[in-house]
Amino acid sequence: MTRAVAALLRKDLQLELRTRESVPAMVLFSVSTFVLFRFALDRERLEGDLAAGVLWVTLLFASVLGINRLFVTEREQGGFDAFLLAPVDRTAMFVAKALLLFGFLSAVELVAVSVYSVLLLGPSPFQAFPGLPLVLALANAGVAVVGTLVGALAVQTRARDLIVPLLALPLLLPIVIAGAEATAPLLAEGGAEALPGRWLAILGLYDVVFGLIAYAVFDFLLED
């Protein structure tokens, strides 16, 4: 299992390093969205609720881009068939793809949050440490699990790029709610306030529940 996951992960990372398809697109998309928000809201600096909301909406839409691309090469280049022929547990595919998406999201956030704090964020981003990385990691885990499921569901349909946002946005809404509520006090003007613990608990619960469900149902999406 571990070896299969490592092999799949290595293959996907190599593919991303050579084609540079997903992460640069997600980063560019996030930066353009920040610029859009600057003009759409007509504010030069954001803080508190608004800063958290803009950050989470941008990250959510960027992750939809990543989810869209997650399984496309597998389907188009026959990766699914090769994987099903190999004598390994099918959950390996799920774990590898979820880890890959988690990595992509973390890389995107590293750049996007830095750009955000230069372009739009009023208070210093350093006041949000170490709460912000913690919230982002918990949210990334949830997005990775649900995104892998949605990506696998949608890749076999006729209208993949329509189905992914339609399914992912409502499913990921609890993450946006909890993420925005948890980050808003961290980005408050004039020093961070305490990190609200119950939102971390909600994020953790979401991760656990959907992790278990994904573990239970993912195999059926590969059956053929």
Add this chain to the structure above:
Amino acid sequence: MYGRGLKPLSIASVAALVGAFALVFFYAPEDVDQGFIQKIFYLHVPLALVALGGFVTGGVYGVKHLRSGSREHDMKSYVAIHLSIILGVATLATGMIWAKASWGAWWVWDEPTLVAFLIVFLLYACYQPLRFAIEDPDRQMRYAAVFAVIAGAFVPICFMSVRFAQAALVHPRVLDQTGGGMPGSMFFTFLVALAGMTLLFVTLWKFELSSKSARMQLAALRRRLS
């Protein structure tokens, strides 16, 4: 094969609904604060509860389909979700009328129950686009079942996180420990209305199932003839 017992079931659900509305208008007392408009409660709440129950039923049959692979369970799951979406539209409509009458606005955002129901409804509204975007019938059934399971688990999580997000609770909580402090006559009327709505859901579900299975049998016979 789903046609058995349809007639008594239909009669029972008509009787229960007529009885419930008779109780609503002639027996249940008028609410002191809200007056007559409060009677929409006996329609709105059963609609919402039966719709949510139908979504969960769809998830349960989705699990059964994944375990057995039988077409029958997939159809039961599909029809349950399909009907619940229709009931969901009715819930949102009656809820908005009630909100306008008693809170003065068609939509209130600081209301966790409304917001959560809307999100759940939006998610399930994607069930049919997803299902009919898949051509292969076996895969269609399997993927729809996976969606039904994921969405069924999403329902409680969504209600919980939205409820936590807003501290203020204006929406009446009907199903807390004591029946929401309603007088007994109101609670009795509500229970009859809920039973009537559940019977109506089951009747429609069986009608739709028997029509679908009859259509499939007909298609199979036609194929054999030609």
